[in-house]
Amino acid sequence: MSDDVKIEGESLFRRPGFLVRRLHQIYVAIYLKECERFGTTPVQTSVMQVLRMKPGLDQAALAAEIGMDRTTTSNVLTRLEKRGVVRREESPKDRRLRLAFLTPEGAAMLAEMQTALDAAHTRLIAPLPAAERAQFIRHLSLLVESNNGMGRTVLRNL
Amino acid sequence: MSDDVKIEGESLFRRPGFLVRRLHQIYVAIYLKECERFGTTPVQTSVMQVLRMKPGLDQAALAAEIGMDRTTTSNVLTRLEKRGVVRREESPKDRRLRLAFLTPEGAAMLAEMQTALDAAHTRLIAPLPAAERAQFIRHLSLLVESNNGMGRTVLRNL
DNA sequence: GCAAGAACGTCAGTATACTGACGAGTTGAC
DNA sequence: GTCAACTCGTCAGTATACTGACGTTCTTGC
Secondary structure (H helix, E strand, O other), X not given: OOOOOOOOOOOHHHOHHHHHHHHHHXXXXXXXXXXXXXXXXXXXXXXXXXXXXXXXXXXXXXXXHHOOOHHHHHHHHHHHHHHOOXXXXXXXXXXXXXXXXXXXXHHHHHHHHXXXXXXXXXXXXXXXXXXXXXXXXXXXXXXXXXXXXXXXXXXXXX | OOOOOOOOOOOXXXXXXXXXXXXXXXXXXXXXXXXXXXXXXXXXXXXXXXXXXXOOEEXXXXXXXXXXXXXXXXXXXXXXXXXXXXXXXXXXXXXXXXXXXEOHHHHHHHHHHHHHHHHHHHXXXXXXXXXXHHHHHHHHHHHHHHHOOXXXXXXXXX
């Protein structure tokens, strides 16, 4: 219970990198359970949420909003389009761009998902004492903002 | 700056699930930069670290140590074996099991990686005020331990 | 107005990470 | 002892997530 941060220890369970990987897995599992009936993934939901706020975003801008690679974003959109919740069209102004929109079906599904989605996020941090949850989220935010800009994938609009 | 935890907000950047996914990506990027010359991944390193502590572990037990699926563990071991840092042999006691060991080359590489590995973990949480790093790690640990046991992948030996 | 550079989307390739299913092997209830 | 239940490793399939490379299209410097 020492306050000293011992990164060099042998156990994986004191290493922040290992813990973050594991917590990410756990969040995915919680999400999949909460949102089971929709058959979506966390990233697909993030894409739809961004498109609700900013309809007609091109793929690179969408990628930057979520912190995903252009390639991954394109693949996610392909799957969402196949399900009929997203549609893409070419930009008349810039023929390089493909603009993405939620379909009415997509907007309806997203609205219906809201409760389950909130529950997933809440459940993830529920084991923390209530008074410490806000600080944990602030710590996460700070680390994401500070380390943003590693490699090709960068978040815009922090 | 309210202490109230607003999970229901529109912005992705206040959602712990989103932040954890993004922080995991960031850790991978930091790791890959620090350990570039070894050409390894975070998970491959975790496997090797466990095998250093517990030589001759079977694949399912190894999976449980790291919190990985059996299938993923098998694939990671195949890649490590191909590189010559791990070897597998069948158990004479239980013919279902394949026991994994570090090769001398693997042990040597792992020893050589230690500094870079420590640097990656340290860099991940470096942006936090020094006094708050231990608490952040405690929060991560608590959430991982509390939510352990979601789905097929479970950590043993917490 | 045009050549150099940059940006967009895509492709191929690779690595985690999961599910469901399966055969081979072991264990336990009786 | 036998057979049902379980376990281990693997396979096929799918979803994130990255890199390097490429053709197309736009922007900029001049």
